[in-house]
Amino acid sequence: MKVFIVYCHPSEDSFTKNMCDAFIKGITDSGNEYIISDLYKMGFQTDMTEEEYLRDANYRNTPNVAEDVLIEQEKINSADAIAFIYPVFWTEAPAKLVGWFDRVWSYGFAYGEKTMKVLDKALILCSAGNPIERLEELGLLDSMKKVMLGDRLFGRAKQMEFIVFDNTSRENKLRKKNWDANLQKAYEIGKGFL
Numbered sequence: 001m002k003v004f005i006v007y008c009h010p011s012e013d014s015f016t017k018n019m020c021d022a023f024i025k026g027i028t029d030s031g032n033e034y035i036i037s038d039l040y041k042m043g044f045q046t047d048m049t050e051e052e053y054l055r056d057a058n059y060r061n062t063p064n065v066a067e068d069v070l071i072e073q074e075k076i077n078s079a080d081a082i083a084f085i086y087p088v089f090w091t092e093a094p095a096k097l098v099g100w101f102d103r104v105w106s107y108g109f110a111y112g113e114k115t116m117k118v119l120d121k122a123l124i125l126c127s128a129g130n131p132i133e134r135l136e137e138l139g140l141l142d143s144m145k146k147v148m149l150g151d152r153l154f155g156r157a158k159q160m161e162f163i164v165f166d167n168t169s170r171e172n173k174l175r176k177k178n179w180d181a182n183l184q185k186a187y188e189i190g191k192g193f194l
Helices: 015-029 050-057 067-077 095-104 132-137 140-152 173-191
Strands: 002-007 033-038 081-087 119-127 157-165
Touching (some): 015 033, 015 081, 067 095, 157 173
């Protein structure tokens, strides 16, 4: 089986990058395969053009979809599952990933007369500087889940899961203490994902 990984982090020197690598090792060790879009390395254009906006805002199912968007849509339809791996920035995915959704979830693909397949699984793996208790106490975790699972992924996957690796800020003492256990957890998630 195949998972499409949408990875979004600006730094190679991050916990999120290590988490992604551990997840990928789990995928391959389980005998499955993956394809990845590393949005920063790709230099993925995340700003919608006026033409894209007018196409989607007017519910036009015209064939003039940008080549880079078509490539991402083909990756989705060639996979059995999708995984989004990113850090939490201001209770949200990085702007580059939000822009990926703006462009790739186009009319006629992800909504309207959909050509996007319903995936078997969708997974969110994100790293957060805050402890999970703080995210829950302030209602931020629920907000993040509602946006990703209740809006962006709603009806687009049969099973969905949202996993936060918390306390991952560089200055947080728990980051170093939990490093190996967290990467092992990411590996196990990858190994059992498909």
